[in-house]
Amino acid sequence: MRAALRAEWTKLRTVPDAAVALPLIALLTVAVSVAASTASSADVVRSSLMGVELGQAAVAVWGVQILAGEYGSGLITATFTALPRRLGVLAAKAVCLLAGILAVGVPSIVISVLAGHRLASAYPALSSGAVLRAGFGAVAYLCLIGLVGLGIGALVRSAVAGAGVVLGLQLAPTVMMPLLDPHWARWVYRLSPSTAGQAIQSTVDLKGLPIGPWPGLGVAAAWAFVLLTLGAFTLRTRDV
Amino acid sequence: MxxxxxxxxxxxxxxxxxxxxxxxxxxxxxxxxxxxxxxxxxxxxxxxxxxxxxxxxxxxxxxxGSRYQDLRKPLTRLGALIDPGALQPGRSGRNHLLWLAHSQGLPPKRVDEVLEMTGMRPVARRRAGGYSLGMRQRLGIAAAMLGDPxxxxxxxxxxxxxxxxxxxxxxxxxxxxxxxxxxxxxxxxxxxxxxxxxxxxxxxxxxxxxxxxxxxxxxxxxxxxxxxxxxxxxxxxxx
Missing domain, CATH: 3.40.50.300 (P-loop containing nucleotide triphosphate hydrolases)
Structure with a gap:
């Protein structure tokens, strides 16, 4: 596992992919967050984290690409020849992915919250429970969405198809909900990883939300767990 | 044996x-x-x-005597060239060998040795995507020889x-x-x-x-x- 981790880390830092993806995630997240904080809002904390809505797309696509991209180039053959324990490779990729998301997610969220605190009126104290939960929750949510992407990548083994699936999974609920009967819309909100997962960033009128902050993050975690498990099974049983 | x-x-x-x-x-x-x-x-x-x-x-x-999947550090037991295209085009030949070396716990010095041996040293820092098929074959041989199998x-x-x-x-x-x-x-x-x-x-x-x-x-x-x-x-x- 240590050798796999070292190999994957070397891979990550020797191609431009991460160097493009990571600043993009930061830029999208901070820019949208700051813009949202200048508008008036009932939930100023949630607004100050609006950038996560966009940053998550880049995170998810990066999660898909980190494994599925190797099927496109054919590199996967070399990877599994050097490291025949395929689940070790998956674990090493997950660790590298999470390290990258944390490295870029934590500063992005901190900047977003600080900007919100400065720009929005009636922003709660930075040390208040609600702000800390929303901030740390946003980082945790980005990590889970990255793992959802990795799991989908392992399942579909194509970066393009995987990106399509994961972006569809993120966007479909937002597009669908206004068209649905309110009862069904609430269920879509509760069950889809993006809407339920981002409930962790809400700080106002929690009783009125279709799902609470922590159960919501739990739904996103369940998606990540199930997709990674299915992906791991696929990786182990199928021919390369 | x-x-x-x-x-x-x-x-x-x-x-x-x-x-x-x-x-x-x-x-x-x-x-x-x-x-x-x-x-x-x-x-x-x-x-x-x-x-x-x-x-x-x-x-x-x-x-x-062992199944390949059961080998520890398999590249030190068998070196294979089966698909010279199995590269990420954006990575240099040297860095391709470097991650392979890390996957087997081999020192970077070994990378330079196999580059020298296959005549790939002059182009080792170029993107692998720009290599001719002949260069890819040589890089593949370098990868196969990495673990001196x-x-x-x-x-x-x-x-x-x-x-x-x-x-x-x-x-x-x-x-x-x-x-x-x-x-x-x-x-x-x-x-x-x-x-x-x-x-x-x-x-x-x-x-x-x-x-x-x-x-x-x-x-x-x-x-x-x-x-x-x-x-x-x-x-x-x-x-």
Missing amino acids: DAIIEVSELHKRFGPAVALDGMTFTAGPGQVTGFVGPNGAGKSTTMRVILGLDRPDSGTALVG PVLMLDEPFNGLDPEGIVWMRGLLRSLAAEGRAVLVSSHLMSELQDVAGHVVFAGAGKVVEAASTVAMTERYGSLESAYLTLTRGTGVLR
């Missing part, structure tokens, strides 16, 4: 197509074993099964090499065998194998149709090429 590949009764289907139908042979130490046969005879599938990339329906493939398995190593490269490859195969390693080489170039292979395995339709020393084949048929044409006649139907 380490320098040997033993393939025994491999069977594999891809849907309705039979790829391997009882493939059985041994590639032993101290010689180049040629692995020949028409397209679709199962050579590449056999090599992928040996590497644990494809799973056989039945049968075994052992490297130095007792067994080598090369699929069509002469592909894309210029005449100088072909002479180099011929010399390399000979010296690897002379060092006592087991070298399994698949190729369509009978004239190349005629000179370097001590033993030849003829495959057709997923199994071995003949395996003998190059000397014996040449005595019986005149040349490896006529042996090939006689032995594999009718097995080359694309399925």
Whole structure:
């Protein structure tokens, strides 16, 4: 596992992919967050984290690409020849992915919250429970969405198809909900990883939300767990 | 004991197509074993099964007595060149070898040694996506030699090499065998194998149709090429 981790880390830092993806995630997240904080809002904390809505797309696509991209180039053959324990490779990729998301997610969220605190009126104290939960929750949510992407990548083994699936999974609920009967819309909100997962960033009128902050993050975690498990099974049983 | 590949009764289907139908042979130490046969005879599938990339329906493939998947630091036991295109185009050749070295706990110094050995040092810091097929083959040989393994398995190593490269490859195969390693080489170039292979395995339709020393084949048929044409006649139907 240590050798796999070292190999994957070397891979990550020797191609431009991460160097493009990571600043993009930061830029999208901070820019949208700051813009949202200048508008008036009932939930100023949630607004100050609006950038996560966009940053998550880049995170998810990066999660898909980190494994599925190797099927496109054919590199996967070399990877599994050097490291025949395929689940070790998956674990090493997950660790590298999470390290990258944390490295870029934590500063992005901190900047977003600080900007919100400065720009929005009636922003709660930075040390208040609600702000800390929303901030740390946003980082945790980005990590889970990255793992959802990795799991989908392992399942579909194509970066393009995987990106399509994961972006569809993120966007479909937002597009669908206004068209649905309110009862069904609430269920879509509760069950889809993006809407339920981002409930962790809400700080106002929690009783009125279709799902609470922590159960919501739990739904996103369940998606990540199930997709990674299915992906791991696929990786182990199928021919390369 | 380490320098040997033993393939025994491999069977594999891809849907309705039979790829391997009882493939059985041994590639032993101290010689180049040629692995020949028409397209679709199962050579590449056999090599992928040996590497644990494809799973056989039945049968075994052992490297130095163990399944490849069970080897610790497998590149120090078997070096393989099966797909020279298995590269990320944006990564330099040197960095490709570097992550491979890290995956086996090998020092970066070893990367420079194999780059020197394969003549890739001058282009090692260029993007691999810009390499010619010949350069990719050399990089693939460098990757195969990284762990200084007792067994080598090369699929069509002469592909894309210029005449100088072909002479180099011929010399390399000979010296690897002379060092006592087991070298399994698949190729369509009978004239190349005629000179370097001590033993030849003829495959057709997923199994071995003949395996003998190059000397014996040449005595019986005149040349490896006529042996090939006689032995594999009718097995080359694309399925």
